[in-house]
Amino acid sequence: MKKQFILFVVAVLTTSPICLAQASPTKAGKSAAKETEIIDLEKSAWEAYKSKQADAYKKLLATDYCSVYAEGIKTLDREVADMEKTDLRDYSFADTKVVFPSADVAVMTYKVTMQETVAGQDASGTYNSASVWNKRGGKWLGVFHTEIKAQ
Secondary structure (H helix, E strand, C coil): CHHHHHHHHHHHHHHCCCCCCCCCHHHHHHHHHHHHHHHHHHHHHHHHHHCCCHHHHHHHEEEEEEEEECCEEEEHHHHHHHHCCEEEEEEEEEEEEEEEEECCEEEEEEEEEEEEEECCEECCEEEEEEEEEEEECCEEEEEEEEEEECC
């Protein structure tokens, strides 16, 4: 599982040139708006999950969505099924960063502090998280998510 995740990260980093040049004011404004859009979509996914709104959650994610957690790799269907046994009471984001390796791909990294139980077991804590969003048919859809408990 770690090997698959590492291969994914290496593939993203090696195929996604990151420009370190200073952006023009016009591009900076557009970039900030795009970053805000991705952060808002991520928060919408968390809110839908917290509220157990499966249909709203599924509308934000691609049908080929997958996620990677310590307990395994999940499909969209499994994420939705696990929603029923999860009680996400509260969460907050910190250190959010969004990069755009291409015009139709956004990678968001952040720390999330949450209070939740999963199948009756406490899973609260701070997690290092990442999500990948892909623009398809003019709409941003979540295609990948991962989180691991911070130490």
